[in-house]
Amino acid sequence: xxxxxxxxxxxxxxxxxxARWVPAIEDEQALKAIDLFGNPADDEVCLPSRPESAGAAxxxxxxxxxxxxxxxPTVAEHAVLLVSELVGNAVRHTGARSFGLRxxxxxxxIRIEVRDPSRGLPCLMPVRELDTSGRGLFLVDxxxxxxxxxxxxxxxxxxxxxxxADR
Numbered sequence: 001x002x003x004x005x006x007x008x009x010x011x012x013x014x015x016x017x018x019a020r021w022v023p024a025i026e027d028e029q030a031l032k033a034i035d036l037f038g039n040p041a042d043d044e045v046c047l048p049s050r051p052e053s054a055g056a057a058x059x060x061x062x063x064x065x066x067x068x069x070x071x072x073p074t075v076a077e078h079a080v081l082l083v084s085e086l087v088g089n090a091v092r093h094t095g096a097r098s099f100g101l102r103x104x105x106x107x108x109x110i111r112i113e114v115r116d117p118s119r120g121l122p123c124l125m126p127v128r129e130l131d132t133s134g135r136g137l138f139l140v141d142x143x144x145x146x147x148x149x150x151x152x153x154x155x156x157x158x159x160x161x162x163x164x165a166d167r
Contacts, residue, residue, distance in 0.1 A: 030063035041068060044102040044115065049091050057087045057101055061112065064103050069110070071164050078143045079112060079162065085136035086114040086158050094118035096155075109145075110162050117155040 033056045038045040041064045047053040061083045066076040083101070090099040100115035127138040140147050144160035 027063070027067070030059040030067075033059045034063060039068075040064060040101045040103040041105065044100040044113075046098050046100055047087075049094065049096045049098050049116075051091055053091065053099075054084050054087045057083050060101065061103065065110065069105055071110070075110070075162060075164055079110065082140050082143055082160050083112055083114070085139055086112075086160070089122055089136055089158070090114050090116040093120065093122075105164075107166055108163060110164055111159055112161075113157045113159040115152070115155060115157045119151060119154075119156055121149055121151075121156070122158060 037047060037056060037060065040060050045060070047056055058080045061080050062076055065071050065079045066073065087099065087101070090096065094116045096117045100113075102113045102115070104111040104113075122137055124137045124141055137147075140160050143162075145163050147158075147160040150157045150159070
């Protein structure tokens with residue numbers, strides 16, 4: 001169940017596909033975001049807890065996954081969508097001034113983490129076809145291979161991992 005410290009969520013691969021995210025932001029803006037905030041693949045970057053930070057997090061993720069790591073557009077699309085969902089939760093539900101974004105790559109896997117100072121745990125809720133909210137963790141659960149929450153002395157890290165083909 002979501003919210004258990006250090007617990008991995010079970011995988012239920014299904015027919016869910018992400019809405020296609022077409023990058024309206026040029027690579028130049030992604031590079032500006034890296035210049036402004038730093039590279040989340042090098043170290044955790046700190047972003048202000050405002051709705052517009054979701055756009056910066058998407059640009060950073062797209063740039064790292066597609067350009068820096070050279071992974072497929074589909075992996076980049078899914079990673080961008082899932083980062084957007086985790087950032088949205090951090091911005092809407094924690095009351096924090098900022099949150100952290102970190103991206104890790106190891107052989108066959110990527111891991112993306114969003115850290116915030118709240119110890120409130122996210123909860124995977126049942127989703128019905130006509131629901132207009134509450135789909136974020138449902139998407140994370142369907143499109144990632146693993147996800148979970150790690151409680152920290154001051155806050156938590158919500159993360160997801162995806163299998164990737166090494167080139």
